[in-house]
Amino acid sequence: MINVTKTFFPPIEVYQAQVQRIWDNQWLTNNGELYKELTQKLKDHLDVNQIIPMTNGTLPIQIALNAYANCGEVITTPFSYVATTASIVWEKCKPVFVDIHPQYLTIDEAKIEAAITEKTTTILATHVYGNPCDVEAIETIAQKHNLKVIYDAAHCFGVTYKGKSIFNYGDVSTCSFHATKLFHTGEGGALFCKDKETRQEMWYRHNFGHDGPGHYHGLGINAKMSELQAAMGLAVLPYMEHIITERKRVCDYYDQCLDFLNLSKLKIRKNTEWNYVYYPIIFESEAQLLETIKNLAANNIHPRRYFHPSLEALPYINSKDCPIADTITKRILCLPLYTTLKERDLESIVNLINNA
Ligand SMILES: *Cc1c(COP(=O)(O)O)cnc(C)c1O
Numbered sequence: 168m169i170n171v172t173k174t175f176f177p178p179i180e181v182y183q184a185q186v187q188r189i190w191d192n193q194w195l196t197n198n199g200e201l202y203k204e205l206t207q208k209l210k211d212h213l214d215v216n217q218i219i220p221m222t223n224g225t226l227p228i229q230i231a232l233n234a235y236a237n238c239g240e241v242i243t244t245p246f247s248y249v250a251t252t253a254s255i256v257w258e259k260c261k262p263v264f265v266d267i268h269p270q271y272l273t274i275d276e277a278k279i280e281a282a283i284t285e286k287t288t289t290i291l292a293t294h295v296y297g298n299p300c301d302v303e304a305i306e307t308i309a310q311k312h313n314l315k316v317i318y319d320a321a322h323c324f325g326v327t328y329k330g331k332s333i334f335n336y337g338d339v340s341t342c343s344f345h346a347t348k349l350f351h352t353g354e355g356g357a358l359f360c361k362d363k364e365t366r367q368e369m370w371y372r373h374n375f376g377h378d379g380p381g382h383y384h385g386l387g388i389n390a391k392m393s394e395l396q397a398a399m400g401l402a403v404l405p406y407m408e409h410i411i412t413e414r415k416r417v418c419d420y421y422d423q424c425l426d427f428l429n430l431s432k433l434k435i436r437k438n439t440e441w442n443y444v445y446y447p448i449i450f451e452s453e454a455q456l457l458e459t460i461k462n463l464a465a466n467n468i469h470p471r472r473y474f475h476p477s478l479e480a481l482p483y484i485n486s487k488d489c490p491i492a493d494t495i496t497k498r499i500l501c502l503p504l505y506t507t508l509k510e511r512d513l514e515s516i517v518n519l520i521n522n523a
Pocket of ligand 1: 223224225226247248250251293319321322342343344345354355356
């Protein structure tokens with residue numbers, strides 16, 4: 168069976184060596200040695216200003232919204248994973264959906280200003296499939312209207328824009344280290360920000376609002392990363408170059424062999440060094456997509472309808488339609504993409520799609 172993705176497992180000895188350190192230290196969580204080492208290694212690897220590893224990629228979004236959005240209106244994208252919208256609703260804010268750009272698939276910056284009201288506090292946008300939003304235009308709008316900017320950068324491990332980590336843009340950026348993501352700690356994630364003050368503010372929030380007994384700074388939750396998660400991170404991190412190279416091999420194969428007469432693909436923004444995290448293709452109609460899914464499934468190949476449906480159609484949302492997101496979500500499919508995907512499997516996938 169070929170699925171859309173397959174988790175990268177480092178050699179078990181590499182993981183065991185990290186886990187052995189936890190037993191030696193007899194220390195499982197709360198600012199442990201492995202957590203501290205992973206924090207520093209990620210900071211160096213990604214070349215980011217400030218980082219706080221966390222227990223998943225959803226809590227940093229909620230923590231940033233809790234700090235900035237003040238139960239107001241949050242301008243957001245309808246084209247992302249459900250965690251983006253759900254976090255807004257969970258934090259008792261109102262999501263205001265702005266449609267996406269038809270080729271970049273990120274929030275359409277030209278439509279943001281029309282959605283701003285006196286209740287707007289924050290923009291929460293997703294660099295979907297690792298493709299950066301127009302961060303400059305969004306920064307200009309945010310400054311003009313005095314709004315905070317949070318980027319859901321769950322897909323962006325290793326992505327740079329204009330030579331700088333995409334995590335360094337916005338007031339806060341977040342990433343997911345879930346098992347299905349590019350770099351993983353089983354479950355995990357991180358929050359990124361520019362300066363030490365913001366880091367402190369966010370750090371308290373992820374640690375029950377305090378540092379040490381009695382030192383309360385405000386409201387907080389528990390989003391700490393444990394030593395067991397850090398052990399997986401330290402075991403996976405040395406393989407990132409290998410992971411990216413093998414994924415590039417698969418993407419290059421699709422680029423060269425798929426017949427793009429009746430298909431289109433994601434347009435990556437200029438000045439971006441991309442990370443080959445997903446390979447979405449867009450069909451001309453939903454009927455063609457469903458037919459292709461059927462043909463692939465008959466050969467035990469299971470791509471995924473990432474992202475479907477459009478988030479403004481969620482049952483707990485009451486919002487106007489976003490016509491571009493609606494049509495894209497009906498026609499977009501993410502093809503199998505992982506390090507061990509074999510050339511002969513790629514050949515069958517491509518043939519089944521081209522011959523549909
Ligand atoms: C995976 C993902 C998340 C959630 O991350 P978790 O680590 O699973 O909590 C949030 N946003 C996007 C866009 C994602 O793809």
